[in-house]
Amino acid sequence: MNPVIEARHLRKTFGVLVAVDDVSFAVNPGECFGILGPNGAGKTSTIRMIYGFSPITGGTLTVFGLDIARQARAAKARIGVCQQENNIDPDLTVLQNLQVFARYFDIPAAEAADRSRELLRFMALDHRENSRAVDLSGGMTRRLVIARALLNRPELLILDEPTTGLDPQSRHQVWERLEELRTGGLSILLTTHYMDEASRLCDRLLIMDHGRILVEGKPAELVRSHVGLHVIEAVAPAAELPAYLDGLGISYENLGHRLIIRVEDGTSLYGEINLRFCREGCIMRMATLEDVFLRLTGRELRE
Amino acid sequence: MKLYTPISRRFLRVWQRNWTVYRQSWKISFIPPLFEPLFYLLAFGVGLSSLVGNIRFRGEEISYIRFIAPALIAITVMNNAFFENTYASFVRMYYQKTFDAMMATPLTVEEIITGEIIWGATKAVIATAIMMAVIGLFGLIRWPEGLLLLPLAFLGGLVFGAAGMVCTALVPHIELFNLPVFLFITPMFLFGGTFFPVENLPGWAQKTALILPLTHLVDLSRAFANGRIDASSLPGIAYLAAFAAAVFPLALSKMRRRLIK
Numbered sequence: 001m002n003p004v005i006e007a008r009h010l011r012k013t014f015g016v017l018v019a020v021d022d023v024s025f026a027v028n029p030g031e032c033f034g035i036l037g038p039n040g041a042g043k044t045s046t047i048r049m050i051y052g053f054s055p056i057t058g059g060t061l062t063v064f065g066l067d068i069a070r071q072a073r074a075a076k077a078r079i080g081v082c083q084q085e086n087n088i089d090p091d092l093t094v095l096q097n098l099q100v101f102a103r104y105f106d107i108p109a110a111e112a113a114d115r116s117r118e119l120l121r122f123m124a125l126d127h128r129e130n131s132r133a134v135d136l137s138g139g140m141t142r143r144l145v146i147a148r149a150l151l152n153r154p155e156l157l158i159l160d161e162p163t164t165g166l167d168p169q170s171r172h173q174v175w176e177r178l179e180e181l182r183t184g185g186l187s188i189l190l191t192t193h194y195m196d197e198a199s200r201l202c203d204r205l206l207i208m209d210h211g212r213i214l215v216e217g218k219p220a221e222l223v224r225s226h227v228g229l230h231v232i233e234a235v236a237p238a239a240e241l242p243a244y245l246d247g248l249g250i251s252y253e254n255l256g257h258r259l260i261i262r263v264e265d266g267t268s269l270y271g272e273i274n275l276r277f278c279r280e281g282c283i284m285r286m287a288t289l290e291d292v293f294l295r296l297t298g299r300e301l302r303e
Numbered sequence: 304m305k306l307y308t309p310i311s312r313r314f315l316r317v318w319q320r321n322w323t324v325y326r327q328s329w330k331i332s333f334i335p336p337l338f339e340p341l342f343y344l345l346a347f348g349v350g351l352s353s354l355v356g357n358i359r360f361r362g363e364e365i366s367y368i369r370f371i372a373p374a375l376i377a378i379t380v381m382n383n384a385f386f387e388n389t390y391a392s393f394v395r396m397y398y399q400k401t402f403d404a405m406m407a408t409p410l411t412v413e414e415i416i417t418g419e420i421i422w423g424a425t426k427a428v429i430a431t432a433i434m435m436a437v438i439g440l441f442g443l444i445r446w447p448e449g450l451l452l453l454p455l456a457f458l459g460g461l462v463f464g465a466a467g468m469v470c471t472a473l474v475p476h477i478e479l480f481n482l483p484v485f486l487f488i489t490p491m492f493l494f495g496g497t498f499f500p501v502e503n504l505p506g507w508a509q510k511t512a513l514i515l516p517l518t519h520l521v522d523l524s525r526a527f528a529n530g531r532i533d534a535s536s537l538p539g540i541a542y543l544a545a546f547a548a549a550v551f552p553l554a555l556s557k558m559r560r561r562l563i564k
Contacts, residue, residue: 014564048564051407052407053403053406053407053563053564054563054564055563073409073411076407076408076409077408077409079407081407083400083403083404083407085400085403087399087400087401087403087404088404089320089324089399089401089404090399091324091327092323092324092327096323100319100320100323101404101408103316103319103320104313104316104405104408104409104410105408105409106313106316106409148404152408
């Protein structure tokens, strides 16, 4: 099975700034693949090269086996893109937005009208088909952008932070639609800041920072191998707790007022800590992708 | 890295997008070209011409209103194309990110910008047609020769649209369009043989005026509106065509540099 996207030693520089540095990965057909990373990690630069928006600086990149540098038009015709900004056409209605966009793909008018209405139904926007696009709420606008990305019946859907800024209801609705599309066999590449989104949607993902890949794998496996099963968070614990953990040879992260302990099975340890070092505010929870992410990329702000 | 990106007929899709938007608001878009010539004809033709009376232009005695009417068309061509491909294109590029969305489709930057410039020229033609109807009612256009003003408006539209697009590719903020307007558009509006013959300027200024594309467009408009179709128009047409042929590829390459990151 040939990969939908194959990047080898991909590089992107802007003057002296290295945005993407020696990145290699492959996305298989029907797979949902995630690219995670803090702001400025190189996520958007990477996917912009994939959909032919930015020329690559180095390495090789093929999409559907096509060399994106030379066959961008042929590749772009088969990709649907939902960019980070909601760049809908504010001068047009909801339906017109789709119909005008369909022309860029040379979709005949009658087919474009049918397809547009079908997608508006799919994205639960059919009741707003004649509204001006600027009058839509944030969630509806985002759904319109996703509907627009599906007009050309893409074989690959690329989503740059699809649910940033949406309320929980809208996010869940978007997720359900994306899951439906994935079930239908569509290959999806997405970037996100939300670990719950990545865990839920992605078959595989990579975490990158400073232009480089830190890890790649299945979400659950990454959690198991980089964090463990449980995380104990002790808020304002007794001063002796670090020494106690050191004695047991258990590693932890000390944030001052909060101690994060990552363990394979924390049930007995949790009881012990709760009893002896932390009367209240000690919790044990399942390890998540967010723990992996913070462990690998650190806690400093990226601005 | 240089990408091989030919311009295909797909640039028409970009033109079509602007046409679809224009049709939404055509009633409003129609008003300026309909009323602007009326205001000018009233102010200059009625108000000023009683002071000026007839003027001698190239050995002929003509009324002042007949002198300025074709210039008004040329100014409209300039304004429509230039402002469409500066302010309006900039809004689409910078604020609405319309070009970014288009660039994720099979369209190339060259097709997007070509579509925009051809659209600017189209707006110039539409405005010219409306103005011709108004000015024609005053008997200031000779038919059918006057119809040549339409293809002339398209050529002029390409000239000023492409020039505007070069500015759009270069300005960091929308406010900075004041600069090309002040340095390029306003001097042409005043000194391009519009409200008085270029021959009234001192020698050095006459030569300078001949570099400005509007001077030639005004000259050709006057010739066509008055039914003077002869070889004397050829240098002016050649100048405008050469200007467009030089600035159009410049607009494409500057925009490519701005948009491709």
